[in-house]
Amino acid sequence: MSKLKDKVERLYREDKTGLSFFLTGGYPDMESFTKLVKYIDKNNLADFIEVGIPFSDPVADGPVIQESSQKAISAGTTYNNILMAVKSLKNKIDIPLVLMSYLNILLADELEKTLLTAADAGFSAAIIPDMPYGEHEKALEILKRVGMELILLISPGTPDKRVREIGKESSPFLYYVSSYGVTGNGKKFDKKTLESIRKVRNLSAKPVYCGFGITTGKDAQYIADIADGEIIGSAVIDLISENNIEQTFNDIYKFAINIGKSIRE
Amino acid sequence: MDEKYYYGGFGGRYVPESLIEPLNELDRNYKSCKKDKNFQSKLSDILKNYAGRPTPLYLSGALSEYCGCSVYLKREDLCHTGAHKINNALGQGLLAVETGKRNIIAETGAGQHGVATAAAAALFGLKCTIYMGTKDIKRQHNNVVRMKLLGADIVEVQEGDKTLNAAVNATLRRWVQDPENIYYLLGSCVGPHPYPAIVRDFHSVIGKEVKEQIPDRPDVIVACVGGGSNSIGIFTPFFKDKNIRFVGVEAEGCASLSKGKVGVLHGAKSYLLYDKNGQIKKTHSIAPGLDYSGVGPEHSFYKERSRAEYVNINDSEALKAFRWLSKNEGIIPALESSHAVAWVMKEKWNGGQKVVINLSGRGDKDIDEIFSMEEIKREYE
Numbered sequence: 001m002s003k004l005k006d007k008v009e010r011l012y013r014e015d016k017t018g019l020s021f022f023l024t025g026g027y028p029d030m031e032s033f034t035k036l037v038k039y040i041d042k043n044n045l046a047d048f049i050e051v052g053i054p055f056s057d058p059v060a061d062g063p064v065i066q067e068s069s070q071k072a073i074s075a076g077t078t079y080n081n082i083l084m085a086v087k088s089l090k091n092k093i094d095i096p097l098v099l100m101s102y103l104n105i106l107l108a109d110e111l112e113k114t115l116l117t118a119a120d121a122g123f124s125a126a127i128i129p130d131m132p133y134g135e136h137e138k139a140l141e142i143l144k145r146v147g148m149e150l151i152l153l154i155s156p157g158t159p160d161k162r163v164r165e166i167g168k169e170s171s172p173f174l175y176y177v178s179s180y181g182v183t184g185n186g187k188k189f190d191k192k193t194l195e196s197i198r199k200v201r202n203l204s205a206k207p208v209y210c211g212f213g214i215t216t217g218k219d220a221q222y223i224a225d226i227a228d229g230e231i232i233g234s235a236v237i238d239l240i241s242e243n244n245i246e247q248t249f250n251d252i253y254k255f256a257i258n259i260g261k262s263i264r265e
Numbered sequence: 266m267d268e269k270y271y272y273g274g275f276g277g278r279y280v281p282e283s284l285i286e287p288l289n290e291l292d293r294n295y296k297s298c299k300k301d302k303n304f305q306s307k308l309s310d311i312l313k314n315y316a317g318r319p320t321p322l323y324l325s326g327a328l329s330e331y332c333g334c335s336v337y338l339k340r341e342d343l344c345h346t347g348a349h350k351i352n353n354a355l356g357q358g359l360l361a362v363e364t365g366k367r368n369i370i371a372e373t374g375a376g377q378h379g380v381a382t383a384a385a386a387a388l389f390g391l392k393c394t395i396y397m398g399t400k401d402i403k404r405q406h407n408n409v410v411r412m413k414l415l416g417a418d419i420v421e422v423q424e425g426d427k428t429l430n431a432a433v434n435a436t437l438r439r440w441v442q443d444p445e446n447i448y449y450l451l452g453s454c455v456g457p458h459p460y461p462a463i464v465r466d467f468h469s470v471i472g473k474e475v476k477e478q479i480p481d482r483p484d485v486i487v488a489c490v491g492g493g494s495n496s497i498g499i500f501t502p503f504f505k506d507k508n509i510r511f512v513g514v515e516a517e518g519c520a521s522l523s524k525g526k527v528g529v530l531h532g533a534k535s536y537l538l539y540d541k542n543g544q545i546k547k548t549h550s551i552a553p554g555l556d557y558s559g560v561g562p563e564h565s566f567y568k569e570r571s572r573a574e575y576v577n578i579n580d581s582e583a584l585k586a587f588r589w590l591s592k593n594e595g596i597i598p599a600l601e602s603s604h605a606v607a608w609v610m611k612e613k614w615n616g617g618q619k620v621v622i623n624l625s626g627r628g629d630k631d632i633d634e635i636f637s638m639e640e641i642k643r644e645y646e
């Protein structure tokens with residue numbers, strides 16, 4: 001069983017809300033990025049980390065992640081050097097890692113090869129935001145072969161039948177996109193969001209993690225009522241200072257403690 | 266992978282999950298409108314009386330003499346708003362009306378699709394927002410003013426390459442936010458299924474008219490290819506006649522079919538220009554309508570099957586053709602269409618051949634940009 005699956009299932013059994021942080025690979029620079037991963041791991045600030053591969057045309061992302069991606073690309077960040085950096089952490093960290101990449105990055109070389117490199121670097125699963133259910137078969141088959149899982153997304157408009165089908169393929173959890181739109185801050189969560197998550201939970205046996213727009217402790221607490229876990233991206237990226245890593249550590253620590261309290265109390 | 270969303274191995278629906286249901290809905294609505302006689306007759310009426318169809322097929326004396334064969338121009342430049350783009354804007358605009366969507370968004374590169382969409386929105390009484398890159402706003406100022414006059418809101422896209430690519434990204438992001446109320450009126454035969462099919466169908470009126478207008482049948486059909494909408498529109502009705510040669514002319518700096526690799530961008534698997542790390546390349550062309558890193562999936566299919574040849578023309582060749590046709594035929598072609606003209610002028614022909622060029626648009630929009638080039642300005646002064 002993968003490190004990620006183990007963790008997600010344990011949290012689920014213990015009825016604890018899982019927490020994942022998203023980091024843009026190579027942002028603000030490769031060294032700080034690896035330090036951030038280690039810092040989050042060492043201080044137990046999240047249950048797993050989603051590592052985003054910067055892409056020139058990220059259609060599912062809002063301005064915060066777009067900007068961090070653009071900066072990382074301009075600084076020469078590539079898929080391979082993010083993977084090398086992640087691989088260098090392999091026996092030094094305990095926290096499971098999830099790869100978040102747009103499909104074209106993975107197609108730049110043979111899909112077999114790019115996904116095998118990801119598995120080898122230590123990634124447990126992949127999220128490919130522009131490869132929805134229905135276009136996923138080939139990648140899923142390769143991921144299984146290299147020992148990784150595929151996390152598929154569900155949106156508020158996904159019909160029940162499709163949710164059930166996605167529930168069978170997505171593992172170890174379903175990623176529920178909490179509202180229409182791109183990643184980023186300032187979403188409003190309401191009863192409809194909760195009802196919608198509840199519905200998805202009832203339609204599938206897998207845990208449901210919620211992401212897109214969770215910004216404050218209040219948001220996190222509200223969602224934690226129903227969701228099995230939460231994924232926070234833009235709000236984390238927003239805390240990253242481009243030239244002061246100590247400041248970033250402090251801010252992320254405070255943020256994580258606040259979120260942790262909000263979802264587990 | 267669902268075969269019906271593909272042309273050979275190209276196409277598909279590579280979009281965020283939030284857009285899958287809206288695309289299903291669009292697919293259903295389009296299919297029912299396509300079969301609906303009432304819809305079709307409304308559209309024909311608008312195309313005829315509002316857009317000015319059928320456009321003439323003109324046997325160009327000057328080009329025929331220059332090339333030593335019969336060269337016909339399909340005069341899409343005479344369409345209302347100045348380019349073939351109006352065919353699709355009216356078709357999809359009517360589709361939006363029929364399906365109860367009052368809020369239209371669209372991307373634009375050269376501004377021709379933006380102007381066509383703004384006109385369709387004005388005609389149908391719809392709210393219209395156009396996304397356009399900063400770079401294109403500067404070089405197509407005239408079209409920006411036209412869109413505003415037609416009542417559209419313009420959103421300047423400052424990210425990415427600041428041209429069509431970035432405009433498509435921004436429009437997709439906006440659509441994801443409110444797919445129930447917004448109709449995304451995509452302007453080329455690109456994007457996720459069913460867009461490539463919808464755009465092709467609405468433009469195939471071009472090829473259908475040529476079929477009726479040309480004495481006998483053409484030997485060669487030539488059209489410029491950016492996303493590929495005018496070319497697919499003129500090619501499609503002749504697809505089955507394998508003896509007719511199709512030539513798609515790309516701009517040298519954005520020749521995804523002649524110089525790219527298969528990848529995924531804006532919802533479809535197709536030929537694309539990207540670097541070894543998978544990042545989409547910034548492109549350049551003097552013709553903003555061709556300045557795009559991808560191409561419609563059906564063209565990738567044509568290429569793979571060798572049903573069409575894809576060639577490319579550089580900026581100065583296109584500019585030369587632009588000036589030549591203006592001076593010798595009295596027709597100022599769009600810089601995009603000038604690429605097709607340039608290729609025909611370069612090629613060797615024998616006397617009996619009939620060549621049809623799709624003159625997809627008129628060049629009025631390009632005049633300011635061309636006259637900002639010092640050497641040209643001096644020459645005409």
